[in-house]
Amino acid sequence: MIRVIFTDGHISGSGYCSMKKEQVANCQFSVWYPIFKKHTIKSQILPLPQNVIDYLLDDGTLVVSGSDHSTQPTHTNSYNSDAEEDVQWSDDETTTTVTAPEFPEFTSKVLEAINALGGCVFPKLNWSAPRDANWIALNSSLECRSLSEIFLLFKSSDFITHDLTQPFLQCSDQDSPDPVISYELVLRKWSELIPGGEFRCFVKENKLIAISQRDYTQYYQHILTQEQNISHAIQDFFSQHIQYHFLDEDFVFDVYRDSQGRVWLIDLNPFGEVTDSLLFRWDELTSGGEAAQQLQQDGPAFRYTMSEVTVQPSPCLSYRIPRDFVDLSTGEDAYKLIDFLKLKKNQQEESEEEEEGNAPP
Ligand SMILES: Nc1ncnc2c1ncn2[C@@H]1O[C@H](COP(=O)(O)OP(=O)(O)OP(=O)(O)O)[C@@H](O)[C@H]1O
Ligand SMILES: [Mg+2]
Secondary structure: OOOOOOOOHHHOOOOOOOOOHHHHHHOOHHHHHHHHHHHEOOEEEEEOOHHHHHHHHOOOOOOOOOHHHOOOOOOOOHHHOOOOOOEEEEOOOOEEEEOOOOOHHHHHHHHHHHHHOOOOEEEEOOOOOOHHHHHHOOOOOOOEOOHHHHHHHHHOOHHHHHHHHOOOOOOOOOOOOOOOOOOEEEEEEOOOOOHHHEEEEEEEOOEEEEEEEOOOOOOOHHHHHOHHHHHHHHHHHHHHHHOOOOOOOOEEEEEEEOOOOOEEEEEEEOOOOOOOOOOOOHHHHHHHHHHHHHHOOOOOEEEOOOOHHHOOOOHHHHHOOOHHHHHHHHOOOHHHHHHHHHHHHHHHHHHHHHHHHHOOO
């Protein structure tokens, strides 16, 4: 597994949370999807066989034999052109050939689901998408057309590893037994969501107390000018379709407001620090109810980035390797590769000259 590990709020906690294991279990995709199916993106859920889970957690092998592409004639990704070959890795001392395991039955189920969803999907596990791994995909996107693309993202993602290994890490009831989890591959129809239309909504005791712009690193003028409309549309959506329908009274839901003003449910998340509070702080949302009550005096508090000045670096940035490495490794920018090799050669020559210069007479 290629892994660049940096921590962020996603896997650290500082103690405001009283989130229970049961609440986390309730936020699994397969729990909420049947309840809110009409209001969210069309999706399919496939049980993950144990040997696939083992493969995803196995650090030794990367990706992938390409036999799952045979029914995908429209696929243009260059990643697949040599797909029938084994993946070869070499270093100075040894050359190792890694043959990826194959899962023919699972592969054909996945392909069938992808086709039924229009050919392009957004993949998730029970809770998380591999958002921290999109840099490794050739198109830098989570858009997948095959199981090998899904595996590449999943095997490179700490968020996916977190789902598989420690989903209850931040729960307050550590002494109680973990709920039994059946792991699932979630395939969602790929939809081009405009980041400025995404909002995260915090629900405490079945009241919508706060709404945050989801992509808070950017300033979107339309949010400033349509603040009232957006807030009302989300409040209406909540009271008509979400409130009292979910298994918990505390939760966080994500929505998308499309260009026609229609609101869609994107995801449900636990009410606690495992979920990014974006433009709020968890202590504001939870502290003894007082701050939370203040927030909702006149309807939910609505926070968004007010101007270009406050724009912040993108939160997944720390998960990326430098763009130059990506270009080099994928051969996307041939000139960069040539420059890199020239640089290396110059460096070598310089150090050779230095060595010669320093040599004893
Ligand atoms: N079906 C889809 N097609 C294309 N993009 C999507 C789709 N679903 C979600 N996205 C994009 O991916 C982002 C992350 O999706 P999602 O919230 O499901 O992942 P997550 O792992 O639960 O994230 P978080 O950890 O923030 O809760 C969304 O904000 C949206 O921009
Ligand atoms: Mg989520």
